[in-house]
Structure formats: structure tokens, C-alpha cells
């Protein structure tokens with residue numbers, strides 16, 4: 029006889045504690061099936077639809093995910109259960125699972141990227157056709173797009189009023205959720221640990237696929253810790269803009285893969301530093317934009333920016349990618365990205381501005397390069413950041429405000445400490461004497477090209 033199960037599918041939530049969808053799966057077994065042998069089976073799928081497209085075999089992201097799936101599997105095993113991890117195409121895996129088990133329901137946390145939405149719809153159709161059900165929950169952000177709306181209805185497209193309403197909503201919900209709800213106030217963690225008896229008990233442990241079995245290799249390990257000091261958060265507003273300091277949290281990789289809970293971080297941040305809360309809310313903002321305006325994935329948010337005649341000089345793009353533009357802060361940023369898989373936010377803004385304005389290269393080229401290299405790559409924030417820099421996004425700086433890289437250098441890395449860390453030949457004859465394009469010349473050219481294209485688009 030087949031084992032009856034409710035499957036919880038981990039994706040961007042590689043943790044056991046404070047996991048909304050997992051909690052609901054555990055509770056569903058309690059409420060509906062106490063007299064059956066139904067139990068929660070957690071799974072993870074190393075998705076070949078994604079992995080087969082990665083250009084490098086030594087990809088630190090795949091390594092990070094695999095390490096954390098192993099940790100999760102070990103944790104489930106300590107509780108007498110197991111996490112079954114598969115390598116393949118999700119629909120094939122699901123068909124096999126539905127044959128192997130009597131699957132009553134599938135539980136997941138929502139993922140808002142177009143690929144994930146289509147994948148989940150196909151899986152939902154599959155189980156529903158066999159009489160089971162598919163349940164999805166909010167977990168990776170605090171508010172979804174239908175929860176932060178303008179007074180007159182509709183999504184915000186400017187961050188500041190979005191943030192104001194976000195905070196108002198939070199304050200209201202913290203006080204009005206009725207007692208007895210699983211979260212008695214809004215950001216309280218889901219108590220997954222209280223329901224371990226609902227997990228499928230098994231000694232039949234199957235190993236998590238190795239990197240080698242999936243065609244990958246170990247990469248340089250550059251993953252920052254998943255906790256930060258109170259001091260860092262308290263001082264965040266004073267330190268966050270200086271790339272030579274350890275002044276930001278580097279939590280982005282963990283937030284990306286759900287190895288930490290956003291609710292936990294917001295809860296702590298609320299008591300410590302409003303600027304830090306604001307940055308966490310930027311994640312919600314860009315996710316909301318992606319949910320409400322999915323066209324941003326491959327087109328500018330503002331349609332009048334669709335026909336900018338980008339120069340798209342391939343040789344210049346290569347120099348930008350390699351950190352050899354002759355602009356010290358741009359080169360330092362690109363080398364930090366290439367060598368460590370992370371770049372400081374201030375410098376992300378500077379390199380993106382330089383590519384799109386000074387070099388007049390399509391923001392999608394830069395977005396794609398970041399997607400290949402960033403350990404914290406996520407579609408919504410990356411797309412939002414690039415469209416902001418190119419001037420074509422929601423809450424974008426106007427096209428005529430063009431970052432002066434010399435002033436940025438003076439303001440945020442006055443002693444060139446960051447530059448010297450990543451560009452050791454800076455200040456020697458080996459470093460280019462001139463930038464690819466000088467600020468004033470690049471600025472004038474960008475203004476001219478943008479203005480002409482926008483005027484034509486508005487006529």
C-alpha cells in the first residue's frame with residue numbers, strides 16, 4: 029500500500045524554523061488526518077531547468093544551496109524524518125512522486141518570478157487532476173502587492189509612499205490579528221518545532237545528490253554569516269554607504285535563499301534602526317513591482333524608454349565586466365563582483381550608472397552580467413536596481429541626473445582604500461591613464477541621446 033503524505037516543497041526557504049508553508053502543512057495533517065497515516069514529507073528539487081543554463085561549473089550559489097539542503101536534511105533526520113532531495117526536471121520528479129506516494133496535498137511558499145509561477149501552475153494542475161490539492165503561502169516577503177495599495181486602489185510605483193503605507197499596515201496588523209491565529213502578532217515566528225510529530229518518520233535516508241553528480245564543482249567559499257551584530261544595525265545609517273567598511277549586513281545571500289527569515293530580521297530591525305528597516309522594505313517594494321508589472325522582466329517599466337539607441341560597444345562592455353574601464357571605483361566594484369560574488373550597494377549604483385549612461389550600453393546587458401555573477405542574485409531587486417540606474421524604472425532617478433564617478437569616489441572612498449583593495453595596480457603605470465570616457469563628455473552624450481529618444485517617443 030502506498031504511504032499517504034502531504035508534501036512540503038522547499039525552494040527559496042531553506043530553513044525549518046519560522047517557515048509559513050511548512051507550518052501550514054504540519055497543521056493540515058493535524059486538523060484533517062489525525063485518524064489516517066498522513067504525514068508531512070519535505071522535499072527539495074535541484075531544478076535542471078535552472079541549473080543547465082548556468083555558465084560556470086564552479087558556481088558558489090549551487091554550492092551554497094547544496095550545502096544548505098544537506099544541513100536541512102541532517103536537521104530533519106535528527107527529528108526522525110528526512111528531506112528527499114532530487115535532481116531533475118520538476119514535472120518529471122512530481123509525476124514520479126505522485127506514482128510512489130498517495131499525495132493528498134502539496135504545500136509551498138510562493139515564488140513570484142515568471143518561471144516559478146508557470147512551474148507551480150503546472151504542478152498544481154498535475155496534483156489537482158489526481159484529486160489532490162495545491163496550497164501556497166506568503167513567506168519570503170512581509171507584504172504582497174495586494175496588501176500595500178494606494179488609497180484609491182492599485183500598486184505604488186514610488187518607494188516613499190509605499191514605505192509609509194507598508195509601515196502603517198504593519199502597525200495595524202500587529203495590533204488587530206485575533207488571538208488564536210497562528211501568528212498572534214504579525215511578525216511572530218511560525219513555531220514549526222512544536223509540530224515535529226507531523227513529519228513522516230523514516231529511517232530510509234536517501235543521500236542528497238552531490239555537486240559532482242549534478243555536474244558541478246566546489247567554488248571558492250565566500251558566504252558571509254547569517255547573523256549580524258546589534259552594533260552594526262544600530263550604526264547602519266552611518267556606515268552603509270562606505271564600501272571600504274564592513275558597514276552593511278551581507279545578509280542578501282541568506283534572504284535570497286531563505287536560510288534566514290525576513291520576519292525575524294524585520295522584527296529585530298524595527299527596534300534598532302529605521303534606515304535598515306527601509307532597506308529591507310526595498311526588497312518588498314521590488315517584489316511588489318514584479319508582481320504587479322511583470323513586463324519589467326525584459327522591458328523598461330516606462331515604455332517611452334524602449335527605444336534608447338544604445339551604443340552597445342562589445343569591447344567596452346568587456347572592459348567594464350573585467351574592471352578595466354580606467355574609472356577606479358567602477359573597476360574596484362567589478363573586480364569585487366568577479367572575485368567574491370558580491371558588490372557593495374553604493375558601488376552597484378555607480379557601476380550601473382556608468383554602464384548605462386557613460387557607456388550607453390543597454391541595462392539588460394549589465395543586468396544579465398550581474399545575474400551570472402551575484403551570489404545574492406534575485407530577479408526583482410536586480411531588475412529594480414538596473415532600471416533605477418538606467419532611469420527607466422518605477423521610482424527612477426530622472427535621466428538627467430548622472431552620477432559623477434569622481435564625486436562619488438571623493439564622498440564614499442576618499443582615501444581610495446576600497447579601490448586599492450580590489451585594484452592593486454591602481455596608481456602604477458599598469459593602470460589606464462585615462463578613463464574609457466571622461467565624465468563630462470559621457471554626461472553630455474548621454475543627455476543628448478536620452479533626450480532625443482524620449483522626445484521622439486513622446487511625439
Ligand SMILES: Cc1cc2nc3c(=O)[nH]c(=O)nc-3n(C[C@H](O)[C@H](O)[C@H](O)COP(=O)(O)OP(=O)(O)OC[C@H]3O[C@@H](n4cnc5c(N)ncnc54)[C@H](O)[C@@H]3O)c2cc1C
Pocket residue numbers: 268276277278279280281283284307308309310311314371372373374376377380398402404405406407409410411413414417
Ligand atoms: C544595479 C543593482 C543590482 C542589484 N541586484 C540585487 C540582487 O540581485 N539581489 C539583491 O538581493 N539585491 C540587489 N541589489 C540591492 C542591494 O545592492 C543589495 O541587496 C545589497 O547590496 C546586499 O548587501 P547587504 O546584504 O550587505 O545589504 P544591506 O545594506 O545590509 O541591506 C540588508 C538587506 O536589505 C535588502 N536591500 C538592501 N538594499 C536593497 C535594494 N536597493 N533593493 C532591494 N533590496 C535591498 C537586501 O535583502 C539586503 O540583504 C541591487 C542593487 C543595484 C543598484
